[in-house]
Amino acid sequence: MRIDVLTLFPEACEPFFSASILQRAQAAGLVEIACTNIRDFARDVHRSVDDKPFGGGPGMVMACGPVFEAVEHVEAQGGGRATRILLTPQGKRFRQADAEELAGHDRLVLICGHYEGFDERIRQGLAPREISIGDYVLSGGEAAAMVVVDAVVRLLPGALGHEDSAGEDSFSNGLLEYPQYTRPREFRGMSVPEVLLSGDHASVAEWRRQQAIERTRRRRPDLLNDNVEECR
Ligand code: 9D3
Numbered sequence: 617m618r619i620d621v622l623t624l625f626p627e628a629c630e631p632f633f634s635a636s637i638l639q640r641a642q643a644a645g646l647v648e649i650a651c652t653n654i655r656d657f658a659r660d661v662h663r664s665v666d667d668k669p670f671g672g673g674p675g676m677v678m679a680c681g682p683v684f685e686a687v688e689h690v691e692a693q694g695g696g697r698a699t700r701i702l703l704t705p706q707g708k709r710f711r712q713a714d715a716e717e718l719a720g721h722d723r724l725v726l727i728c729g730h731y732e733g734f735d736e737r738i739r740q741g742l743a744p745r746e747i748s749i750g751d752y753v754l755s756g757g758e759a760a761a762m763v764v765v766d767a768v769v770r771l772l773p774g775a776l777g778h779e780d781s782a783g784e785d786s787f788s789n790g791l792l793e794y795p796q797y798t799r800p801r802e803f804r805g806m807s808v809p810e811v812l813l814s815g816d817h818a819s820v821a822e823w824r825r826q827q828a829i830e831r832t833r834r835r836r837p838d839l840l841n842d843n844v845e846e847c848r
Pocket residue numbers: 703704705729730731732733747748749750751752753754755756757758760
């Protein structure tokens with residue numbers, strides 16, 4: 617997989633992609649991640665990438681030229697047309713199922729905005745998917761791009777090192793995780809539930825399933841609607 621992140625702040629994104637699992641996945645050849653500065657494709661002397669909105673109003677709008685040229689530039693570096701993703705508060709809210717779907721694509725181009733928004737012709741001409749990561753206001757798309765890349769790359773076969781982990785995640789089965797414990801058996805008067813020390817694997821599995829369902833019911837009842845059969 618190849619992922620290009622188009623941004624006005626490549627220096628904000630690069631350290632994140634150079635750390636931890638993302639670094640390992642790149643070293644293992646599972647993914648190549650490159651950040652490109654949209655400003656490199658500005659053509660005027662001021663290297664501007666934004667302008668005042670036609671019709672008036674507050675703020676600035678990200679202009680078409682540099683964004684189109686940046687997309688065309690990275691797509692021309694082999695592979696042809698990529699799956700284009702615009703990070704925007706107006707996008708579809710990103711979920712685990714979206715990460716799983718994107719993990720099956722060969723080339724992703726993520727476009728991060730700053731300013732009040734994108735010139736609408738970026739949507740019209742580039743036909744990107746639009747993704748939001750949740751209902752809160754960020755100062756730009758970079759943090760959202762990091763979230764999407766992280767969620768996708770860890771799903772690539774070989775990225776985690778211990779292969780069955782991703783399938784056991786919260787959200788893969790639609791439930792929150794059960795409580796976990798490690799040594800010591802007692803810590804400051806708090807003990808580990810007896811069933812986990814019993815060695816009875818069936819009882820452990822049943823206890824964990826019940827705990828996961830109960831925790832989900834209390835904290836995230838919205839998730840249960842998607843998984844009625846898990847709760848029976
Ligand atoms: C005036 C209306 N604002 C929308 C709530 C304008 C606006 C605010 C913040 C436009 C862009 C931004 C920057 N945010 C993103 O680029 C962004 C984002 C987000 O703010 N929340 C959740 N997901 C995302 S993905 C990109």
